[in-house]
Amino acid sequence: MKIEKILFPTKFRELALNSLEQLYPLKEAGLKEVILCYIIPRDEVGFVPYGGYLKEEEERLRAEARIRFEDWQQSLSKQGIGSRIVIEVGDPIPKLLRVAEDEKVDLIVAGKKKVTAAEGVFLGSDTVQIMRRSTVPVLVSKYLVEFDYNGEKVSRRNDRIFERPLFATDWSAPSERALKTLVFLKGLVKEALVSHVIGVKISKNLDKTGLQRMEQESKERLAAYCKTLQEAGIKAEAYLGAGRSVEEILRLSRELKASMIIIGTSGKDRIRDLWLGSVSHRVAELSEIPTLLIP
Numbered sequence: 001m002k003i004e005k006i007l008f009p010t011k012f013r014e015l016a017l018n019s020l021e022q023l024y025p026l027k028e029a030g031l032k033e034v035i036l037c038y039i040i041p042r043d044e045v046g047f048v049p050y051g052g053y054l055k056e057e058e059e060r061l062r063a064e065a066r067i068r069f070e071d072w073q074q075s076l077s078k079q080g081i082g083s084r085i086v087i088e089v090g091d092p093i094p095k096l097l098r099v100a101e102d103e104k105v106d107l108i109v110a111g112k113k114k115v116t117a118a119e120g121v122f123l124g125s126d127t128v129q130i131m132r133r134s135t136v137p138v139l140v141s142k143y144l145v146e147f148d149y150n151g152e153k154v155s156r157r158n159d160r161i162f163e164r165p166l167f168a169t170d171w172s173a174p175s176e177r178a179l180k181t182l183v184f185l186k187g188l189v190k191e192a193l194v195s196h197v198i199g200v201k202i203s204k205n206l207d208k209t210g211l212q213r214m215e216q217e218s219k220e221r222l223a224a225y226c227k228t229l230q231e232a233g234i235k236a237e238a239y240l241g242a243g244r245s246v247e248e249i250l251r252l253s254r255e256l257k258a259s260m261i262i263i264g265t266s267g268k269d270r271i272r273d274l275w276l277g278s279v280s281h282r283v284a285e286l287s288e289i290p291t292l293l294i295p
Contacts, residue, residue, distance in 0.1 A: 001137070001181045001294070004030055007105040009037040009096050012068055013112075019143040020072060022159055023109065024079045028187050033082040035103050036072055038065040039092040062087050093129045100136055111140040111290075131265070131281055131293055137181070140284045140291045147288045158259070161290045162188035166258035168195050168249045168283070171221060174264025178294040179225060182262060183232045192234050193256050194225050197241040197248040215240065246282045253289060265293040 003026055010016045023031070045058040069085045076083045086103070088095050100108055110127045131138050146155050167182055169175040182192060196218050203211055222238035229236040239256065241248035253261055265280035284291040 001106070001177055002030055002184050003106045003137075003181070004032045005035065005103065005105045005107075006031065006033070007035045007037055007096075007100050007103060007108045009039065009108070009110065012038070012065070015143045017072060017075070018159070019109070019141045021075070022141070022143065022161055024076075024081065025162055025188050026185075027079055027081050029185055031081060033084065034076055035084055035086055035099070035105060036069045037086045037088075037096065037099055038069070039095050040065075040087065040089045041092055042090050045089060058089060093126060093133070096130065097133055100134065105136060107137050107139055108134055109139045109141050111142055128281070128285075131284060135295060137295065138293045140293065142288065142290050145288045156288055158290055161260040163190045164193065164257065164259040165189060165292075166193040166195060166249070166253045166256060166261050167225075168197070168252075168261060168263045169222075169225065170196070170264065170279075172264050174266070174294050176264075178262050178264045178292075179228065181292070181294055182229065183234070186229075186232050186234045189234050192226075192229050192236040193239060193252070193258055194222055194229070194236050195239040195241060195249070195252050196222055197243065197245045199245045200243060203242060245279045246286065249279070249283050250287055253287060258289060260290040260292060261287055262292045262294065265295055 006023065006026075008020055008023075020034070023034070040058060040061050045054045045061070065087050066085060073083045073085070086099055088099065096108075108130060110130045112124055112127070127140060131140070142158055144155070144157050146153060148154070162185055165182065165185075167178060169178070182189070198211075198214060198218060202214070206214060218240055219238070222240060226236040226238050239252055241252055249261065249263070252258070261283060263280045263283060280291075280293055284293060
């Protein structure tokens with residue numbers, strides 16, 4: 001899957017431009033255009049008692065957003081990346097998803113750009129809604145994070161996210177598409193960490209022989225994935241885990257010093273997509289590094 005057009009929505013919070021800049025390396029992999037998007041919440045300019053529609057307020061917000069975006073456009077232009085500005089009024093999430101559909105983007109970038117340990121979570125409610133409802137890949141961006149690790153507060157800056165991705169696969173169709181996306185990023189990836197977790201719900205129903213057979217099959221499939229990446233010119237190593245899927249993926253990402261996590265997702269909370277939905281969303285929620293969700 002190629003990433004030629006990106007939708008970059010923003011509320012102009014701290015480090016938003018830094019988060020945009022971490023996408024610049026995608027130019028070397030074929031990125032052509034970034035859609036800079038600001039959705040003015042309807043309730044900020046909507047009808048008020050005895051006041052009607054606040055047209056002047058809308059025009060002020062549009063002007064401020066355009067001025068800020070023009071600076072960002074200059075930065076993108078210096079990198080040889082095209083850009084356009086989209087400013088709309090409405091309910092932010094439905095409007096954002098409509099823009100993504102109308103513009104036929106390949107990727108939506110969402111998420112908090114700065115998260116402190118006091119907040120305790122890496123995702124806001126808007127990002128969760130985008131993850132669940134988007135039909136296109138979503139990059140959950142986390143530029144600067146503070147978190148508790150082994151009893152200590154740690155600060156991390158995620159500014160080279162494509163260099164050492166952890167690809168977590170469950171052999172599903174979205175995982176196959178995630179593999180193709182990883183191949184597309186070959187010019188940016190120094191080493192791919194290809195992983196699979198034999199989950200508790202599966203392993204607890206297997207006897208020793210069945211578990212050994214599954215372990216061997218998993219290793220063979222991981223080796224095949226690594227071969228695909230290596231043939232594309234990407235250094236790749238396989239890692240097999242066992243236990244609770246979310247915890248294992250997070251453990252591997254930390255121990256292997258991954259720069260981001262790539263994982264398939266259903267994009268919707270459906271019982272038949274339990275692994276794809278709950279695992280991918282929980283990983284994006286709990287990980288301190290960016291997560292690329294591929295539906």
